[in-house]
Amino acid sequence: MCGIVGYIGNKPAQSILVSGLEKLEYRGYDSAGVATVVEGNLDCIRAKGKLHNLREKIEVASNLAPIGIGHTRWATHGKPEEYNAHPHTDTKRRLAVVQNGIIENYRELREELKKQGHEFRSETDTEVIPHLICQCFEDGAETLMLAVQQAVHKLSGAFAIAVISADYPDEMVIARQQAPLIIGIGEGEYFCASDTPAIVQYTRTILPLENGEMARLTRDGVEVYTFDGAKVRRTPHSITWNPIAVEKQGFRHFMAKEIYEQPAVVRTCLEAYLDLDWTPSSNKSPFKLDLPESIYKDLENIQIVACGTSLHAGMIGKYLLEELAQLPTAIQYASEFRYSPPPLTPNTLTIGITQSGETADTLAAVEIEQSRRKDKAPKYHSRLLAVTNRTDSAITRVVDCVIDTHAGMEIGVAATKTFMGQLMAFYFLSLDLAHRRGTITVDRLSEIITGLKVLPSQIEVILETQEKYIQELSHSFLDTHDAIFLGRGINFPIALEGALKLKEISYIHAEGYPSGEMKHGPIALLDAKVPVIAITMPGKVYEKAVSNAQEAKARDSHLYGVVAASDKDAAEIFDKVLPVPDVDELLSPVLTVIPMQLMSYHIAAMRGLDVDQPRNLAKSVTVE
Numbered sequence: 001m002c003g004i005v006g007y008i009g010n011k012p013a014q015s016i017l018v019s020g021l022e023k024l025e026y027r028g029y030d031s032a033g034v035a036t037v038v039e040g041n042l043d044c045i046r047a048k049g050k051l052h053n054l055r056e057k058i059e060v061a062s063n064l065a066p067i068g069i070g071h072t073r074w075a076t077h078g079k080p081e082e083y084n085a086h087p088h089t090d091t092k093r094r095l096a097v098v099q100n101g102i103i104e105n106y107r108e109l110r111e112e113l114k115k116q117g118h119e120f121r122s123e124t125d126t127e128v129i130p131h132l133i134c135q136c137f138e139d140g141a142e143t144l145m146l147a148v149q150q151a152v153h154k155l156s157g158a159f160a161i162a163v164i165s166a167d168y169p170d171e172m173v174i175a176r177q178q179a180p181l182i183i184g185i186g187e188g189e190y191f192c193a194s195d196t197p198a199i200v201q202y203t204r205t206i207l208p209l210e211n212g213e214m215a216r217l218t219r220d221g222v223e224v225y226t227f228d229g230a231k232v233r234r235t236p237h238s239i240t241w242n243p244i245a246v247e248k249q250g251f252r253h254f255m256a257k258e259i260y261e262q263p264a265v266v267r268t269c270l271e272a273y274l275d276l277d278w279t280p281s282s283n284k285s286p287f288k289l290d291l292p293e294s295i296y297k298d299l300e301n302i303q304i305v306a307c308g309t310s311l312h313a314g315m316i317g318k319y320l321l322e323e324l325a326q327l328p329t330a331i332q333y334a335s336e337f338r339y340s341p342p343p344l345t346p347n348t349l350t351i352g353i354t355q356s357g358e359t360a361d362t363l364a365a366v367e368i369e370q371s372r373r374k375d376k377a378p379k380y381h382s383r384l385l386a387v388t389n390r391t392d393s394a395i396t397r398v399v400d401c402v403i404d405t406h407a408g409m410e411i412g413v414a415a416t417k418t419f420m421g422q423l424m425a426f427y428f429l430s431l432d433l434a435h436r437r438g439t440i441t442v443d444r445l446s447e448i449i450t451g452l453k454v455l456p457s458q459i460e461v462i463l464e465t466q467e468k469y470i471q472e473l474s475h476s477f478l479d480t481h482d483a484i485f486l487g488r489g490i491n492f493p494i495a496l497e498g499a500l501k502l503k504e505i506s507y508i509h510a511e512g513y514p515s516g517e518m519k520h521g522p523i524a525l526l527d528a529k530v531p532v533i534a535i536t537m538p539g540k541v542y543e544k545a546v547s548n549a550q551e552a553k554a555r556d557s558h559l560y561g562v563v564a565a566s567d568k569d570a571a572e573i574f575d576k577v578l579p580v581p582d583v584d585e586l587l588s589p590v591l592t593v594i595p596m597q598l599m600s601y602h603i604a605a606m607r608g609l610d611v612d613q614p615r616n617l618a619k620s621v622t623v624e
């Protein structure tokens with residue numbers, strides 16, 4: 001989850017590295033550092049904490065070195081202290097390495113290297129890499145490329161690394177194994193980075209490394225090889241998104257900006273996946289997903305793997321797929337699926353949901369499913385679909401097809417607009433399957449499509465009418481330590497998502513429950529100090545959800561209700577009401593999540609917390 005950036009060219013590297021790290025700080029911000037080669041020596045500057053601490057040190061000790069590597073850290077091995085910050089060096093401080101990932105056999109390597117005279121200064125797994133490369137030189141490697149190549153063969157785990165050496169001042173060597181790393185190609189200058197935001201202001205031409213590949217970067221060009229030394233030829237491609245999209249554009253935080261971008265995300269998905277001219281009398285399909293027919297043929301089961309917020313989107317997807325398309329659907333934490341996958345079922349579609357397309361557990365789960373279905377009877381062949389916001393990511397190179405969520409770059413660690421894009425993907429997939437399978441009437445399909453079309457304006461209504469009210473409401477959470485979120489049916493996952501958002505950025509312990517489960521244990525937690533936020537939207541579970549909410553109120557909890565604007569009884573039931581426009585129950589999660597996002601955001605901001613970069617978290621979880 002750490003961020004890597006590297007540069008070689010004719011410009012001062014330090015400013016480019018720090019600028020790139022600023023764009024990658026969402027990947028980790030426990031510490032940061034840069035290393036450059038200047039006048040035959042390795043210059044390494046590191047700092048604990050946010051990137052501004054490193055910038056202050058660099059401004060004092062700036063140099064004009066044209067080559068360097070940088071790193072912003074999310075701590076795995078070792079506390080977030082300066083001595084654990086990257087880059088790490090060998091004993092003689094002639095070689096520096098930055099890494100994203102986890103070296104699983106670092107303890108064995110560390111002990112072996114210590115016996116050979118190498119001195120370690122940190123608690124990290126990464127530090128074994130520069131020492132190991134140095135040892136490869138001592139064992140006879142004649143070039144930096146060969147030394148790194150020999151070293152990576154001895155590493156176990158997931159890693160992306162960048163290496164520079166004072167003894168090889170005109171080249172950089174990088175390598176990737178199960179962790180993202182891209183090369184940026186400029187005019188007489190070359191870059192490497194964990195993600196495109198770090199380099200998009202300098203170049204739009206990129207070349208992603210694949211697993212088991214490494215590259216040598218010089219001012220003259222890039223050479224890509226496999227770990228075994230075979231030369232790789234691949235064509236770079238261009239990225240099209242605008243770097244302005246990753247600026248705050250007047251908002252106080254990226255999260256606020258991204259909450260407000262959700263109507264645009266829904267509109268973009270509507271335009272991408274729905275024939276807006278379709279009518280019930282049309283003979284053609286209203287959907288434009290462009291998935292291969294092999295995905296649909298004889299489909300009997302669906303399984304979804306995901307983590308975090310993406311899992312909650314998948315839970316709503318399960319509800320939609322079963323309700324509309326009448327397809328049995330299972331959903332699992334990707335991290336659990338990796339080690340206890342369910343028995344194989346025939347004609348099964350596996351859907352991996354990952355905002356970044358690089359989530360280690362989800363990527364591994366999809367790859368495992370592909371592997372275990374290989375060479376089986378045709379009805380057990382893998383059908384793999386990714387729902388992702390990054391169509392240039394690793395998961396897209398594993399699956400058969402992709403649904404792009406069209407959310408644009410999301411910088412805030414707490415997912416908002418990407419969750420919205422994932423929801424839209426499942427609405428269109430479920431409706432498309434239902435239409436093909438004949439499990440939905442044309443009238444009902446038309447009714448839902450009409451509802452989908454007005455969702456963007458309904459979200460805008462909530463943002464325009466509720467934000468100031470919710471901002472004022474957030475002050476009542478100043479002394480809150482615990483909160484409960486309740487939902488039933490299709491809105492139970494929104495209760496989970498509301499609780500997760502509050503935990504992520506406000507550091508308030510919160511739990512989401514199915515409303516009917518409160519009386520089976522959790523109700524013991526309730527008293528006047530534990531607020532309850534209940535979702536009670538009109539539909540088949542409305543009466544039950546209201547009844548469960550009243551059970552909480554009877555235990556002295558302050559009761560907040562996310563309700564339909566037309567609910568005349570809500571003011572009597574709830575202490576505070578968060579109204580959303582009237583909407584079909586099936587579409588209601590798209591609206592009920594908005595007050596949850598706003599509430600979490602304003603509570604965190606009111607508490608003076610770092611909304612975009614909450615402690616201990618990173619945007620892309622690329623380690624297990």
